[in-house]
Amino acid sequence: MESFRPDQPVEILIVDDEPQAVKYFKKAFGTRYDVLTATSADEAESLILSGNHNIALVISDQRMPGRSGVSLLNRIRNERPDIIRMLTTAYADLDSAIDAVNKGEILRYISKPWDLRVLEAEIEQAITFYLLKNEYDMLLRDKLSALHRTLLRDRMNNLAMLSKLLPYNNAPLTMYQYLKDSIAETSWRPAAQKAWSQLRIRDHWRIPVEETQRAVDLSEELTTPPLLADAQVAEVDLIAALSACAEAINKDLGAKQVVINANRPQIIVSTDPEAIGKIITGLMDPMSQWAAMGSTLLVNVAQESAGGDVSIHFELRNCEPQRSMQDCVLFNPPLHTAPKRASDYLKAALAIGHIGGTMSSPPMENGYKQIHVTLPARAKTSGTKINALPKQWLQDLSDEYEKWVLGTLEIAA
Numbered sequence: 048m049e050s051f052r053p054d055q056p057v058e059i060l061i062v063d064d065e066p067q068a069v070k071y072f073k074k075a076f077g078t079r080y081d082v083l084t085a086t087s088a089d090e091a092e093s094l095i096l097s098g099n100h101n102i103a104l105v106i107s108d109q110r111m112p113g114r115s116g117v118s119l120l121n122r123i124r125n126e127r128p129d130i131i132r133m134l135t136t137a138y139a140d141l142d143s144a145i146d147a148v149n150k151g152e153i154l155r156y157i158s159k160p161w162d163l164r165v166l167e168a169e170i171e172q173a174i175t176f177y178l179l180k181n182e183y184d185m186l187l188r189d190k191l192s193a194l195h196r197t198l199l200r201d202r203m204n205n206l207a208m209l210s211k212l213l214p215y216n217n218a219p220l221t222m223y224q225y226l227k228d229s230i231a232e233t234s235w236r237p238a239a240q241k242a243w244s245q246l247r248i249r250d251h252w253r254i255p256v257e258e259t260q261r262a263v264d265l266s267e268e269l270t271t272p273p274l275l276a277d278a279q280v281a282e283v284d285l286i287a288a289l290s291a292c293a294e295a296i297n298k299d300l301g302a303k304q305v306v307i308n309a310n311r312p313q314i315i316v317s318t319d320p321e322a323i324g325k326i327i328t329g330l331m332d333p334m335s336q337w338a339a340m341g342s343t344l345l346v347n348v349a350q351e352s353a354g355g356d357v358s359i360h361f362e363l364r365n366c367e368p369q370r371s372m373q374d375c376v377l378f379n380p381p382l383h384t385a386p387k388r389a390s391d392y393l394k395a396a397l398a399i400g401h402i403g404g405t406m407s408s409p410p411m412e413n414g415y416k417q418i419h420v421t422l423p424a425r426a427k428t429s430g431t432k433i434n435a436l437p438k439q440w441l442q443d444l445s446d447e448y449e450k451w452v453l454g455t456l457e458i459a460a
Contacts, residue, residue, distance in 0.1 A: 057103035088114035109136040221400030268390035274398035329395030366416035403427035
């Protein structure tokens, strides 16, 4: 629903079931303000909730057929708290007016018959208050938006630096791909906007401490103990390992949430059996949570030739963006505890990179989500290690981040 529009003149809505009263009000103030009129609470509510007007002030009579003025103004407070509310009433209804003021449902009550000089002063004060409040809110939203964008950039940079210290081969390359895929996931923008906009200015002092603790906790999760899939190499049937994980998830969820398809009855890989089980769980457990009701996680496994690389394609036909975003350590809302699934997922990706595999996650389209994993048939225990993020990768991440910001300028609105 639309709220304050700074580029349009503000309007006053007068609500009274007596046609002479609204006619009198419009004649008195119509040359100075844009005045809308309604002769019932229902008519007034329709005008307000339509979103077609820039209403700053509602002045409602208390006694009207069907619904009282207090009932109308209370509804306005719930739906459009930015609108200033006044109640006009005869002396007999004074107790109702005082009670409404005490409950915060209205700013002022004005007795009938109106004293135009008093009414004019009250209206001018209300409009001034409305404009100042909205100007303050706009400045605050700008500050919040700048804070959110800075916080996101800091998280991205900290994760890039952390990758240099992690006990995994190729950790910077894996982290680069993880961050790039995360920022490219445009379907997460509405969920991010909603989650991050819940921050308020009073929370700002807590954010630096909470973010530092969050970074410490995440670094501990990623390093103790590491998933080194080349620690105790043995022959492992990958299909059996995937099926066991799927069976456990399906049993836990009470439904066939995960389905395994493979082009071979057995696919043998040389890796650490315990580590590969944790890697598979770290990937499949979060993904199984992303599926909408009645949807399934399809796991398609293929090895084109014996001894060749293995491709695993995780596929969700109906993925819920908000659920998947919760398992991304980059976008977890400030002052919220990230689920352990999120760090387990990243940890699994790092372990895949450690043995020479790859993992990528193209942007979601219309709820369709794929994650592509390649695993070598034999864990690579030696070879060239990428120990630092090359400068061009950092620039690439910065460019992707700027694209994200351009798509979420309203993130704190």
